[in-house]
Amino acid sequence: MKEKLIKLGLNDRIFKEFKDNFRDLYLGRVVAEYKGLYKIATEEDIILAQVSGKMVHNVVSKSSYPAVGDWVVVDRTSNSTGNGQIHWIFPRKSVLSRKVAGKQLNEQIIVSNIDTIFICMSANKDFNPRKLERYISIGWNSGAMPVIIITKIDLNHDIENIKNEIAKIAIGLEIIYFSSITGEGFDELIKYTTSGKTIAFIGSSGVGKSTLINVLLGENKQKVNDIRLEDDKGRHTTTHRELMVLPNGCMVIDTPGMREIQLLDESAGVDDSFKDILELAKKCKFSDCRHDKEPGCAVLAAIDEGIISKQRLDSYNKLKRETEYIKRKLNKKSKSK
Ligand SMILES: Nc1nc2c(ncn2[C@@H]2O[C@H](COP(=O)(O)OP(=O)(O)OP(=O)(O)O)[C@@H](O)[C@H]2O)c(=O)[nH]1
Numbered sequence: 159m160k161e162k163l164i165k166l167g168l169n170d171r172i173f174k175e176f177k178d179n180f181r182d183l184y185l186g187r188v189v190a191e192y193k194g195l196y197k198i199a200t201e202e203d204i205i206l207a208q209v210s211g212k213m214v215h216n217v218v219s220k221s222s223y224p225a226v227g228d229w230v231v232v233d234r235t236s237n238s239t240g241n242g243q244i245h246w247i248f249p250r251k252s253v254l255s256r257k258v259a260g261k262q263l264n265e266q267i268i269v270s271n272i273d274t275i276f277i278c279m280s281a282n283k284d285f286n287p288r289k290l291e292r293y294i295s296i297g298w299n300s301g302a303m304p305v306i307i308i309t310k311i312d313l314n315h316d317i318e319n320i321k322n323e324i325a326k327i328a329i330g331l332e333i334i335y336f337s338s339i340t341g342e343g344f345d346e347l348i349k350y351t352t353s354g355k356t357i358a359f360i361g362s363s364g365v366g367k368s369t370l371i372n373v374l375l376g377e378n379k380q381k382v383n384d385i386r387l388e389d390d391k392g393r394h395t396t397t398h399r400e401l402m403v404l405p406n407g408c409m410v411i412d413t414p415g416m417r418e419i420q421l422l423d424e425s426a427g428v429d430d431s432f433k434d435i436l437e438l439a440k441k442c443k444f445s446d447c448r449h450d451k452e453p454g455c456a457v458l459a460a461i462d463e464g465i466i467s468k469q470r471l472d473s474y475n476k477l478k479r480e481t482e483y484i485k486r487k488l489n490k491k492s493k494s495k
């Protein structure tokens with residue numbers, strides 16, 4: 159009895175872990191988040207639940223709280239006797255997180271367990287390679303597969319220029335050139351939307367994410383409403399984050415709150431997005447070369463030869479400094495614990 163959950167992306171590993179460790183409890187996926195309350199799809203029904211007292215007690219950071227996309231263990235499959243309690247969150251296979259404002263550096267999970275993360279940037283004058291690099295790092299860092307979508311290509315007649323720019327940045331990534339108006343790129347996008355998979359979109363405000371998601375949803379809004387829920391007073395509640403099911407069974411997490419995410423975490427994502435610089439750096443004369451003024455620097459030589467741009471190196475250095483700063487802070491924090 160887990161057909162519904164398989165449709166929501168349940169895999170054998172989580173199901174086995176659940177079976178082996180929990181009795182008289184139920185498995186579910188967080189499909190929406192409200193203030194302190196979560197909407198959870200279970201095999202039976204969709205319920206509202208909050209974090210159990212014991213879980214609250216064990217919270218070490220904001221990341222210990224559930225997020226949309228999480229697989230959780232709950233104590234019921236119906237709200238007939240009140241709201242449920244969440245007892246456990248299964249380890250996340252991918253996360254989009256952000257630094258939380260405040261004195262302490264804290265990680266907040268925005269969405270989890272996504273398979274593909276679409277990085278959206280528009281083809282008009284807002285196109286910005288440096289910003290794209292940042293988003294690619296975030297994408298790699300999430301653990302999901304990043305795919306780039308260049309939106310609004312109907313507005314730009316110099317796509318060749320953008321293609322040239324991107325070729326230098328998006329190494330090893332698929333790029334979809336998309337227009338919600340002409341429908342171009344739709345077939346390529348749809349390839350990624352398969353049943354049981356979860357996708358999410360990031361990118362600056364106004365690049366066309368909502369329009370694109372609406373195109374994906376098509377006329378079949380009914381399916382989406384299946385997992386909408388009324389609150390205790392029968393109102394349709396609005397939420398910041400919500401997982402929606404497309405007509406073909408693919409899940410989309412739409413998160414208006416995650417437009418401009420900052421980097422968090424070690425440099426893994428940065429290194430993945432700057433493989434060209436890392437390759438060149440192996441040929442620098444000094445192993446600790448900072449590619450600044452050092453003699454025999456292969457990276458600077460490549461810039462001189464026009465193989466990579468100075469801006470790309472600057473961007474790399476900036477992101478590196480940022481992640482190293484975060485690493486130091488996190489180290490300090492864990493030492494003081
Ligand atoms: N020309 C053109 N305009 C588009 C396209 N896609 C979206 N737009 C327009 O761009 C504007 C912003 O689109 P949205 O879909 O709201 O952008 P968004 O990324 O969801 O923005 P936020 O919700 O603020 O994050 C709207 O006026 C859309 O009509 C496109 O492919 N071509």
Ligand SMILES: [Zn+2]
Nearest residue numbers: 442447449455
């Ligand atoms: Zn160097």
